[in-house]
Amino acid sequence: MxxxxxxxxxxxxxxxxxxxxxxxxxxxxxxxxxxxxxxxxxxxxxxxxxxxxxxxxxxxxxxxxxxxxxxxxxxxxxxxxxxxxxxxxxxxxxxxxARSYLVNLQSRSRAFQVAERHYDLGNDFYQCMLDSRMTYSCGYWREAKDLEQAQAAKLDLICRKLDLKPGMRLLDIGCGWGSLVSYAAEHYGVECVGVSVSREQCRYIEERYAQLPITVHLRDYRSLDEPFDRIASVGMFEHVGRKNHRTFMQVARRCLKDNGRLLLHTIGKNQRRSTTDAWIEKYIFPNGELPSTGQICDSAEQLLIEEDLHNFGCDYDKTLMAWHRNFENHWDRFAEKFDRQFYRMWRYYLLSCAGAFRARHIQLWQWIFSRKLEGGVERVV
Known part of the structure; x- marks a missing residue:
């Protein structure tokens, strides 16, 4: 209410x-x-x-x-x-x-701004709002009964789509608080490398998952240049921007071994020629920009092969409503740290986005790309 x-x-x-x-x-x-x-x-x-x-x-x-x-x-x-x-x-x-076409709002010099403004609000804040692994992306509610199950199902879905095997090396571009790399290391026996622009996220992963084969780097994705069997990017492509979509795919191709796979999990927009909501850009995700299907396809052309596209945007409505319930239930813990305007800003963000997904105004896609076509890639839904 x-x-x-x-x-x-x-x-x-x-x-x-x-x-x-x-x-x-x-x-x-x-x-x-x-x-x-x-x-x-x-x-x-x-x-x-x-x-x-x-x-x-x-x-x-x-x-x-x-x-x-x-x-x-x-x-x-x-x-x-x-x-x-x-x-x-x-x-x-x-x-x-005009600015979104003329200026690279997601340049290297701007890459860390979203972490400073959004992701570094405090790990304790996000721990109260998210699931136990602190998964800050859409859950998979096909058979789930609550947020914890939905996020575990999403992580396992990603691992199965990537066909992870023990001994593989997995790169997570924009690894958040380490939900995917920790799940993949624990359940699929892979070595994981994560990159993030958030100091708080990197510190959290290093402390919580010190016993797992996980390395995390505070760095921009454009500097990556080492081989991996698999690459995932979950909820990060929204910060890449149209001027850098091609660069992102070039980095993925450069880092994927032959027959490697990339899973791209991203929110997307229905129209190519549109710009970021002004309020969201100012208060929640500075320099953010949702991609369209056409922009994603253009960026991968002649670099990677599109093997599969899975839309489960309706599940983001349920995810956001669950986050909102957690936020409201724990607000008393943060009322002295954040003022009442922050409270109204945050509930506006969560609930307006829930309404947007419910109206199918925006989507949630999981794409599978391959480094080389070898008989196709099996789709796992």
């Missing part, structure tokens, strides 16, 4: 009819309505700011407590299912789109 305890505006207010009333009605959302997904307005001027600034205005006015919604995930599901994001396009978005 939404909370407005930090806002001076604790009740809906009288007002005149606004342009947003009619626009939201096309998505079956009412301002000051009685349903769980209806917006409750606490400051009239917030509506003008939303129209003027689009998604950035929508998120920032929510963070200030200018409006609330009992079920924020349902609110975003309605908005995105009706494509309302295409109906409000502030002029400043034109500059953001």
């Amino acid at each position: 939404d909370s407005n305890s930090s806002s001076p505006h604790t009740a809906s207010i009288a007002r005149s009819r606004h342009f947003l009333d009619d626009l939201l009605a096309t998505a079956d959302v009412r301002i000051n309505g009685s349903r769980p997904w209806d917006m409750q307005l606490h400051r009239n001027r917030a509506l003008d700011e939303i129209v003027a600034r689009g998604s950035l205005g929508l998120g920032e006015t929510y963070m200030r407590g200018d409006w609330s919604v009992p079920a924020l995930d349902q609110f975003f599901f309605h908005l995105l299912r009706a494509d309302l994001h295409t109906r409000i396009q502030p002029l400043r978005n034109l500059w953001r789109i």
